[in-house]
Amino acid sequence: MPSFPGIAHVSLTVTDVDTSTRWYTALLGSEPRRTMTDGPFVRRVFAVPGGQAISIVQHDGAPPADTFDPRRPGLDHLSFEVGAEAQLHAWERRLAELEVEHSTVQRADYGSVLSFKDPDGNALEFIASS
Numbered sequence: 516m517p518s519f520p521g522i523a524h525v526s527l528t529v530t531d532v533d534t535s536t537r538w539y540t541a542l543l544g545s546e547p548r549r550t551m552t553d554g555p556f557v558r559r560v561f562a563v564p565g566g567q568a569i570s571i572v573q574h575d576g577a578p579p580a581d582t583f584d585p586r587r588p589g590l591d592h593l594s595f596e597v598g599a600e601a602q603l604h605a606w607e608r609r610l611a612e613l614e615v616e617h618s619t620v621q622r623a624d625y626g627s628v629l630s631f632k633d634p635d636g637n638a639l640e641f642i643a644s645s
Contacts, residue, residue, distance in 0.1 A: 524560070524568035525593055529635050532557045532573035538634050539571060541613050569593075582636035592630075592638035600643045603629045 529535040536559050540546055547559035548568075555575040560568050585591045597603055603620045607629055610617045617631035626644040633639060 522567055524570055526558070526570040526572050527590075527593070527633070527635075527637050529571045529573055529633070529637075531634070532559060532571060534634055535559075535571045535573075539569070542615070543569075563595075583632070583638060584636075585638050590637070592640055594628075594640045594642050597641045597643050600627045603627055603641055603643050606641045 536547060539559075539561055543561050543563065545561065548562050549560040551558040551560065551570075556572050558570050558572045560570040562568055583590075597606065600620065607617065607620060610629070610631055615631050618629060620627050620629050624645070626642050628643075629641045631639055
């Protein structure tokens with residue numbers, strides 16, 4: 516049996532690719548490395564550390580916008596490992612600077628997390644695993 520590969524990328528559907536591009540550019544601190552229009556969509560791809568990528572996709576003719584709800588089948592949330600709780604507090608300050616609504620740092624038996632959402636309500640978090 517072949518070994519199971521790592522995650523290459525995560526794609527999130529958004530309602531307005533330009534609005535989300537500005538938001539993710541500010542959050543990630545970098546511009547998209549690629550724009551793809553080879554289908555009935557516009558996709559912008561951001562590189563993240565570790566060789567993975569996050570893409571945001573606005574589909575043509577998509578159904579009316581509805582915000583993300585983690586109770587629906589599909590993606591529950593996207594989590595980014597930061598390594599240490601001090602980094603969570605640095606991100607808490609950065610999210611405040613960006614005026615991104617977010618939780619406080621929450622401690623749990625698996626580590627500490629800082630939760631927030633993108634402009635379409637996709638659930639994101641930073642985690643310092645224990």
